[in-house]
Amino acid sequence: MSRNITRQKGEMVTFMLNGAQVQADPNWSLLEAAKFYGLYIPTLCYDEGLTPYGVCRLCVMEVGSGDRTKLVASCMHPVIEGLEVRTHSNRVIKTRKMILELLIARCPGSKKLQDMASMLELKEVRFKPLNDDCILCGLCVRMCEEQMMAKAIGYAGRGTDRYITTPFDMTSEECRKCGACMYICPACELRCQGPEAKTTLCSGCLNTEAVCAAKYDDAMCFMVPCLSCVKRPEDVK
Amino acid sequence: MTIDESRLDSIIDEYNAEQGSLISILQDVQAEYKYLPKVALEYVAKQLDIPRVQVFGVATFFKAFSLKPKGRQQIHVCMGTACHVRGSKKVLEEFERKLGIEAGGTTKDGEYTLETVNCVGACALGPVVVNNEEYHGQMTPIKVESLLKKA
Incomplete structure (x- = not known):
């Protein structure tokens, strides 16, 4: 395999990141490379100062080409010469949403999870909430x-x-x-007690569809999510 | 409770105090005491230079290890599919009634521990009850009393 090629010190690995040819340090993980190139990858069990653990699975990426692709935990997967990686393909986004839905059902009280739900546009939780206080991210x-x-x-x-x-x-x-x-701890900080705080998904930052953009046309608002522009869930559906 | 440190030492020395032999050491400790006493676990952790929490994690991970004292007679009632359809539930209930404990419990005098297992690989003999590694096949609620008497 290409990993066994002896490499000069400081030599870079070239691979395909979302269709673009990029270079990365051979010691990096896919997640580190993606972050270096400015992509937002949701993670819960990853921290720069700690060894990657690969349990939250939110950082999944699709690796390979054609029909032979597979999902890998990018925080644990090394960059490999010639690898084809997709960070936001439909399959990846669907998987991330599913994982987050399960995590939120376990820990609906966590602010970080709720924030991530609005970021990933997760709009419903179909599982019974457990009201646990730990997601075992380690x-x-x-x-x-x-x-x-x-x-x-x-x-x-x-x-x-x-x-x-x-x-x-x-x-x-x-x-x-x-x-x-x-x-x-990503689960310790409690979520805001905004409107309808009793629901599994806090509706506050959830169904964000900026109302102000239509109203103010050229507002150039970059707030994610904008709390003042919140629509109620029934308005969105 | 006090433990015999020299006995633990000889168990640990048998495995050259290797960290990788933790499970084997714990198995031997359990064979000695019938369960894993807290002091023994702490001693093993100290001697092997393993964090206490890791030893605790291993001891709680495996179902073969127990942190609670076990009775001298360990009765395992098989609740596997074959035993279940042939009435192992009634056998278990009879044990619970006779011993006055629930499955998973130990009698107050420390004589019996009653547990359920999912299959002991002797389905043709079902319902099976294992008493201290001795297999009793084709159990019925009536046979429970004679088994307890014999034991």
């Missing part, structure tokens, strides 16, 4: 281990019973109560 575990060198929290259990905890579910000596885990 950011806190990696933060604690890699940046705080504490290793005070980790996973326990398996499958649907998996949860994050301290050893033996008790207050542990390893924990210095630095709060880094809460700082990085």
